Amino acid sequence: MSEKITGRKLKGKVLELLLGDDPIERVRQLSLLPAREVMNPLFSFLYNENELVRWRSVTVMGQIMRNLAARDMESAREFMRRLMWSLNEESGGIGWGAPEAMGEIMACEEKLATEYAPIFISYMDPRGNFIAYEMLQRGLVWGLIRLAESRPEQAIGAAAHIGRYLESGDATVRGLAAWAAGLLQSRETRPGLEALLTDESELRVYYNEEFTVYRVRELAEKGLALLNH
DSSP states (O other): OOSOOOHHHHHHHHHHHHTOSOHHHHHHHHHTSOHHHHHHHHHHHTTOSOHHHHHHHHHHHHHHHHHHHHHOHHHHHHHHHHHHHHTSGGGSSOOTTHHHHHHHHHHHOHHHHHHHHHHHHHTTOTTTTOOOOHHHHHHHHHHHHHHHHHOHHHHGGGGGTGGGGGGOSSHHHHHHHHHHHHHTTOGGGHHHHHHTTTOOOEEEEEETTEEEEEEHHHHHHHHHHHHHO
């Protein structure tokens, strides 16, 4: 990869690596490419019709941003601001994949988590930058799970807001929120978690490079088990 790859060729190369079977080799190969240049196709792949490409882009973004922040923190901040802008109504877009990417990046890079976790949590706060669209809430709560399991001290502010998501009309939001509530040790959500123990709705979750189908009640059980841990 010593030869400089740009434009469409770079995008094609990144896509080829994202579709590879070896996650370690995928990250290694992508890390050999200029981080600032690789991030552009990764952003575009957050909108890809292939579910696996979208999620692997999120995962790889975390690793690439960790490497970039170690060398050029201001460039890393620039990309975080770009994700935030995509969630702003003034951007004219919807921000697909942005909450997931922010959560993954913060899980991977401590300094970025310290700086951006309060903003991320504000997307859950009706008095802050609340995201009302349920499809984006799915990514927001998934990103919160990644942050809470990796850097619980940065995620703790979300404990005050997670309870409302247990009552969501969207099964994916309810199930992910149940998991997050346990990670956050949000004991006041216990009644809400218990209310979900009969919820047979299914959701599909990407975690550790795999897709798994759960029932909401299974993640409510998981949340309660974490509370009792």
